[in-house]
Amino acid sequence: MIPVIPWYITLIILAANLVAGVAVWWILSSGADRSGLSPTAQRRVRLGTAIFLGGWLGAALVLAPAPASVLAQDRFFIEPLIPVFAIGSFVITFLVAWLLPSVRRVLESAPLPALIAVQLYRAVGFVFLILLAQGQLPAHFAGPAGWGDVAIGLPAPFVALAVARGNSGSRAVAVGWNVLGLLDLFVAVGTGTGLLLTLFGSGAPVPPAAAMGIFPMILVPTFAVPLSIMLHVIALGRLWRERSFGAVASYRAA
Secondary structure, eight states: OOOOOOHHHHHHHHHHHHHHHHHHHHHHHHHHHHTTOOHHHHHHHHHHHHHHHHHHHHHHHHHOOOGGGOOOOSSOOOOTHHHHHHHHHHHHHHHHHHHOHHHHHHHHHSOHHHHHHGGGGGGGGHHHHHHHHTTSSOHHHHHHHHHHHHHHHTTHHHHHHHHHHTOTTHHHHHHHHHHHHHHHHHHHHHHHHTHHHHHHSOSOOOOOOGGGGSTTTTHIIIIIHHHHHHHHHHHHHHHHHOOSOTTGGGGGGO
16 A cells, blocks of 8 residues: 555644754754854854755655655565665764864753753654554554654653753753653664564564655654754763753753
8 A cells, every 4th residue: 555644744744854953953053152162163063064954854855755656565664765864864973073073062062951852843753643543654663653752752841941950850850861762763663664573573464664664754764763863862972971960050041
């Protein structure tokens, strides 16, 4: 069966990914302002970040397969663009951060609460549940991925607020939230690709999540998921280094 994605879900997915990309760019621009870099270096970081995020999302949009390109499948099939975009984005980000000290300074200066709060966009995972009800996504993927994203996305602003205020136990809460966020993504990727079912399943055939390999849903595994993993890793790194919240007062201005 060729997946049929309703027009309103297409708009939601496009808007969520665009907002996520712009929000992350704004957060990193704020980090550039706080980094102490020269104005020229700050402009370069802002421009480079805009080119990277814009090019990443734009390429995912342009190369996304159309629904008509997907035929009925009786086995799992991973659209080749998904691992290419996921691995490629990680490699580029790691190399740039490793080779350019200015980028590392920006990442270390970006407001930590904002790095957490921005993942409110994860709540858009409720569309998986809608597609499940419409028979466009299988239950073994849409259930865990949809409810997991909602459970991680909705608390994000409240976790960020606790960190910004330096509330007692806020660091532990933030660490736990980030770890659960990564676990949610691991489960979503594992069920979507069939890897978890292969490892722990009974061996019975299960339908593939074919809708995740076409426009617009492919933007989730090619852009939103890798971006979320990066945000979690950056936030956990910051939390590890900033064991005390002595500098939290500075977050309030973010």
